[in-house]
Amino acid sequence: MGVNVSVVAIDAGNSKTDVALIGEDGAVLATARGGGFQPPVVGVEAAIDVLAAALARAVAELPAPPVLSGHVSACLANADLPVEEAELAAALEARGWGSSVEVRNDTFAILRAGVDEPRGVAVVCGAGINCVGMTPDGRVARFPAIGRISGDWGGGSGLAEEALWWAARAEDGRGEASELARALPRHFGLDSMYGLIEALHRGAIPLTRRHELTPVLFATAEAGDPVAAALVKRQAHEVVAMASVALDRLDLLEEEVPVLLGGSVLAARHPQLNDRIAALLAARAPKAEVRVVTEPPVLGAALLGLDRTGAAPEAHRRLRARYA
16 A cells, blocks of 8 residues: 655755655655756756656655655745746646645745744745735735846845945945945955956856855944945845735735744844844834744645645644644
8 A cells, every 4th residue: 555645845945955745644754855946047847857856755765655646735946926836837737746736936835834824924035035925815915026127126145246336336436435345355365346356257256156245244234334234224124115015915014913034144133134124014014923934944835735635733733843
C-alpha cells in the first residue's frame, strides 16, 4: 500500500526550494531542499525540473511509494502576476503531482506561515520588496512588485544601489557629504568610491556582491550619518505605504489584524527601520499587530494546501506544531 499524500507543499525562492509532503492529518511525511527557482533565467520547464528534483528527494524519504492524488500548493518566486501564476500552474498540472494545483507568489507563504488563519498582511523586504494581504473569505490584496516600473522602491538591492549613488556623489562633490563614501569602499578593502566604481564596472567585484552593502548602509545610519538615515527612513515609509494600502483594500485598517514583516532586511530587526515602521503604522492602523515572521515559508505553503483541502483544525495545529 502506498503513502497517501494530501498536500505537496512547495516554497521556491530564487536561491532555494523547500518541499514538504503532508498527510491528511497534518503530519509531515517527508521534506527535502533543492536549488533556486528562476524561470526568467532558465525557462519554465527547466525551473520546474528543479522542483521535480527536490520532490524526488522528498519521495525517496517515504517508507513506501507515494499516492500523489492530493493537492499541490506551490508558492513561487517570480510568480509576480496572476497571469504568471496561471502559466506556472498549468506547467505543474502537466507534471501530474496531484489532482489539483494552486500557484501563488511566495509572499503568500510567508503571510500564511505567520497567522493562525488566512487573515492579515505581510510585507517582505529581501532583495526586493513585496506585500500581500488575504482574508478567510478569499479576498486578496497584492501589488505587481516587479521593480520600478510597478512603482516599487527599496528592498536590499534597491537600498544598495541608492547607497552607491549617494556615496559616489558625496565623494565627487555633486551631493551631500556622507560617511557612505568611505564605508562602502572600505567594506571591499578599497580606499575610495572611485576605486569601488571601477571595480564594479570592470568586474573585479561581481555586481552580485552589491547586496553586501545593505548592512553597511544600516550600520552607517545607526552611527548617525544623515544621508544613510534618510534612506532607512524612506524604506520604512515604503513598507508602511504598502501595508496600509493592502489593509485599506481589505477593509482592515480599523481591525485588530497581524501585519507581518519578512525577508532578510526586515528579519534583521534594524531598530531604525523596524521601530519606525511600527510607529508609522500605528498612526495609520492603530489596532494592527506588527511582528517579524520567524516560521519557515514552506509551512505557509502547506497550510494554504490544508486550507484548500478542507482539512480539520487538528491537522492545521499538528502541522504548525511540527514547525514550532
